[in-house]
Amino acid sequence: MRLYFLRHGIAEDLASSDFARELTARGKRRVETSAAVMQALGIRPQRIYSSPRLRSRQTAEIVAQALGMDVDLAESVNFGFDLAGLRRLSADCGPDAEIMFVGHNPDMSYIVSELTGVTVAMKKGGLARVDANAVEADAGELVWLIAPKVFDALAEDEQTGIPPAPAQKLPDTDAGLHELIRHRWSPVGFDRERPIKRDTLLGLLEAARWAASSSNLQPWRFIVARREDETEFAKLLSVLREGNVPWAQHAAVLMVACSRKFRQENVPNRHAGHDLGLAVGQMVLQALSQGIYVHQMGGFFPDKARELYGIPDDFEPFTCIAFGYRSAELGHLAEAQRGRDASARERHPLSEMVFSGGWAQVADFLD
Numbered sequence: 510m511r512l513y514f515l516r517h518g519i520a521e522d523l524a525s526s527d528f529a530r531e532l533t534a535r536g537k538r539r540v541e542t543s544a545a546v547m548q549a550l551g552i553r554p555q556r557i558y559s560s561p562r563l564r565s566r567q568t569a570e571i572v573a574q575a576l577g578m579d580v581d582l583a584e585s586v587n588f589g590f591d592l593a594g595l596r597r598l599s600a601d602c603g604p605d606a607e608i609m610f611v612g613h614n615p616d617m618s619y620i621v622s623e624l625t626g627v628t629v630a631m632k633k634g635g636l637a638r639v640d641a642n643a644v645e646a647d648a649g650e651l652v653w654l655i656a657p658k659v660f661d662a663l664a665e666d667e668q669t670g671i672p673p674a675p676a677q678k679l680p681d682t683d684a685g686l687h688e689l690i691r692h693r694w695s696p697v698g699f700d701r702e703r704p705i706k707r708d709t710l711l712g713l714l715e716a717a718r719w720a721a722s723s724s725n726l727q728p729w730r731f732i733v734a735r736r737e738d739e740t741e742f743a744k745l746l747s748v749l750r751e752g753n754v755p756w757a758q759h760a761a762v763l764m765v766a767c768s769r770k771f772r773q774e775n776v777p778n779r780h781a782g783h784d785l786g787l788a789v790g791q792m793v794l795q796a797l798s799q800g801i802y803v804h805q806m807g808g809f810f811p812d813k814a815r816e817l818y819g820i821p822d823d824f825e826p827f828t829c830i831a832f833g834y835r836s837a838e839l840g841h842l843a844e845a846q847r848g849r850d851a852s853a854r855e856r857h858p859l860s861e862m863v864f865s866g867g868w869a870q871v872a873d874f875l876d
């Protein structure tokens with residue numbers, strides 16, 4: 510059996526009871542980072558058991574969401590978790606089973622030590638893998654132990670792959686969509702502490718640059734502000750409509766996306782908006798392939814952008830765009846906005862948008 514032992518993330522010191530202690534905002538963010546790395550590493554337990562204490566449950570839920578699973582609460586994993594409890598929970602598992610347990614210290618450290626004969630110190634948010642043929646003292650092998658700092662470092666190199674969308678954001682379709690399309694959605698929760706590295710940002714812009722365009726005119730232009738440059742970031746933020754500011758201010762990068770409206774002097778380019786959209790679409794998918802989410806915005810003041818940035822008359826500022834790593838921490842947002850990340854994604858049926866033979870004649874191959 511492959512057994513994973515995860516100690517809960519950083520929690521608040523005080524609450525109405527020990528049972529009710531929640532993960533702190535930093536604790537949640539760190540577990541999210543770890544969960545993304547676990548997903549990228551291909552960690553796929555068949556079950557996740559968690560202690561019912563809130564900090565442990567929250568940790569397990571963040572991991573389960575990243576891995577597309579559910580959590581089973583188990584009293585055995587609460588304080589006092591031991592080999593007898595582990596034996597009970599794994600009794601019906603075959604030799605190839607993979608199970609994750611999310612709980613507390615000192616029990617997590619003790620149980621790993623007992624199974625493997627190795628003294629270990631599990632940090633908050635640390636994860637140990639033990640392979641064992643039997644749930645007996647010294648019957649297991651400590652394959653690895655990942656400290657939270659190592660998770661952070663692994664996430665840093667940004668090879669964490671496509672972050673899985675929460676269940677409610679997955680498209681309700683049987684079509685075999687590409688994973689990048691299946692898992693794309695527009696969050697309002699961004700991690701304000703995780704910047705987008707320069708090379709990664711250049712990759713996003715290259716993705717736009719290599720889009721197709723009418724007559725290869727490449728009419729798109731992007732005004733870019735990175736969070737690291739506080740003045741420029743604040744300037745771009747000032748262009749957004751009020752409704753977008755509370756969440757977009759946490760993005761790592763903001764852009765104004767413009768397109769040239771003319772093919773040449775006095776000859777309009779009817780495809781200016783189309784081609785910009787295509788370039789942005791490529792950027793969106795390139796971004797998600799590196800764990801970065803994109804939220805586009807029509808809610809901004811084009812005239813203000815024009816004035817602030819000196820955008821020439823033959824260019825149209827079409828949208829603003831927010832880029833960043835996602836955070837499930839939405840405490841800074843109003844209730845209505847928080848609900849957006851929890852809501853399902855909906856679309857009109859193909860029959861409303863795919864015609865054949867004439868306008869509004871539903872294509873017969875849709876049946």
Ligand SMILES: Cc1cc2nc3c(=O)[nH]c(=O)nc-3n(C[C@H](O)[C@H](O)[C@H](O)COP(=O)(O)O)c2cc1C
Nearest residue numbers: 693694695696752753804805806807808809828854
């Ligand atoms: C051109 C454009 C303008 C948008 N404007 C805003 C906006 O101003 N504020 C906002 O919160 N979302 C905005 N969105 C995001 C859409 O609401 C979102 O894409 C849509 O609801 C579908 O959700 P999904 O992207 O999660 O599939 C915009 C998206 C696009 C493409």
